[in-house]
Amino acid sequence: MADPKTDDQLHFTDIKKYFNSYTLTGGMNSILATYGGIALMVLYFKLRSKTTPGLKAT
Numbered sequence: 001m002a003d004p005k006t007d008d009q010l011h012f013t014d015i016k017k018y019f020n021s022y023t024l025t026g027g028m029n030s031i032l033a034t035y036g037g038i039a040l041m042v043l044y045f046k047l048r049s050k051t052t053p054g055l056k057a058t
Contacts (some may be wrong), residue, residue, distance in 0.1 A: 012020055019033065020026035 012026075018026065019030050021030070
């Protein structure tokens, strides 16, 4: 017989439903979110302005 605690633990709600390590879909969502965050950081640093305002020599 299955333990009732284990049945309750597998019914996720809120954000745990989409990002968990127990299901294949949850693991895939976690990986995609991580890769997406890394890609956004790379794009941010690649596209931001390269020129910085320097101090004027007086």
